[in-house]
Amino acid sequence: MTDGTDGTDGRGGTGGSSGGSEPEVSDSLRTFGEVLKAFRKRARLTQEEFAERVPYSVQTVAKIEQGRRFPQPDFVERAEEVLDGFGALRGAARHLSRQPGLASWFRRWAQFEADAVSLNTYECRVVPGLLQTEAYARAVSFSVPPLPDEAQLSERIAARLARQDLLATNRRPPTSFSFIVEQAVLERHTGGEEVTRELYDHLLGVIDRHWNVEFQLMPLRQPKHAGLDGPLQLAETPDHRWFGYSEGQENGRLIQDPKEISRLHQRYAKMRTQALTPEDSLGLLKRMRGAL
Template identity: 35%
Template sequence: MANAGSSSRQAAWEFYGTELKNRREAAGMTQQELGRRVFVSGGYIGQFEQAIRKPQLDVAARIDEVLQTDGFFERMCRKLIHNSRYAEYFAAAAELEALATRLCEFAPTIMPGLLQTASYARAVILASNPFISDDHIEEKVTARMDRAHLLKNPAKPEYWVILHEHVLRLPTGGRVVMAEQLDHLLALARRRRVLVQVLPYAVGAYPLMGRMLTLMEFEDAPPTAYTEAVYSGNLLDDPALVKRVQAAYDLLRASALSSEASLALIESAAEDYRRCASTT
């Protein structure tokens, strides 16, 4: 189960490799000859054909020129390999997320993607991509909102989230956006679609300091954990390691406020944002 995303990407690589081999042989070229003409080694071409190496966009464009394939490999590279709605490191986790029967998440700095409003998501995306076009921002926002559709299913997944208090206090997108975001979170909690706890500042040091975490459980597969760092993510499916991660999450849960106290704190933070916004 934890390899679902990598399997789909591998299939795309294999399709690319098969087509490359067929077109190369039809042109009467060896791997070495094609590699020399596109400025890589013959072994490099062989790795593409065997789906060992991820196809590279610049090399694909040069292959099209040499094999006179009218942009075929560049288009394949863009559509099959590089055209994902999500960052490459997150794509497999997004696939698993949609299959999970239970999600347990910890967010130390920003609201989890499944809980974000469009305005909040837009502010987060723009902060990390200040030169991005408006169209690209809206594509990313739409992808994030589409992910959240799984919370409209009343049956699954069961979703438990622990937010560090920092998530509530950081005015992402401004006061109006934050008030709207916290109201959205409260609405989901009141509909019993998500169980929310807040880890308060007063706790001080805590397990998994500064690291976001998602634990995923499935009907027919072992549990998997996903952690994320700077432009990178890791899917963990080793049973012993997942057990350690679960233990860390249990410690976070024990240190967090109760659900009732957490919702009261979120309501207070939302009201503070509204009051401050109305006076400016």
């Protein structure tokens, strides 16, 4: 599948089951975790006491200290304040690697994604990884055999949640995002109603808080559909070059050929006219949430 769990956004990019798609261990995340733990112990705080002051869950603090979770920017800033880190934690965070948990064949695309000034994503299988909740990501990972062990799952989810920092509007320049997602993906209720309810609330929150995110739903009934060849992504680099990415079972493909990029642009532009408008998509999402 796609999008960040084994290859990119859905399951993609986080390490699959075979050979080159296994995630790599992150020394930088482990090192940051050890530094954080040392500062916490110097302050004579338990994980519970520190978690309350940050504030993050004890589970999140534990995973960051173990190097199994990528720390969010606001976590780093709060940790600096609470632990009097004199810039050490902030400096260490700048050198954290985003590679762990990403499939080897997804990493090059992830680099383009991280630097993109605009990113267009069409998804027909799962909610894009940049929009997933932790519970939804877990449900997706446990849906497709072979099932990961807890360490693999933690790396996958950490990598995916870390990528969501890209949505921040305080990036310079902020990335412009366009998402087109099949309504059927949300109607599937992956993980059950509780997971779906949280996912809907999360999506509504992202749309409300991020002016740089445009979200459209492709309706269940659409006789003319330019995306029948499957999911696709397009990224524009700071020097205004475009790259594409497509993903299938156990692999992904970076697309650089100008003719192929042109075809993908045509398809994506057509899908934007075939999907519900952002306003109508928001209304439908609210109705779907209300029906749960």
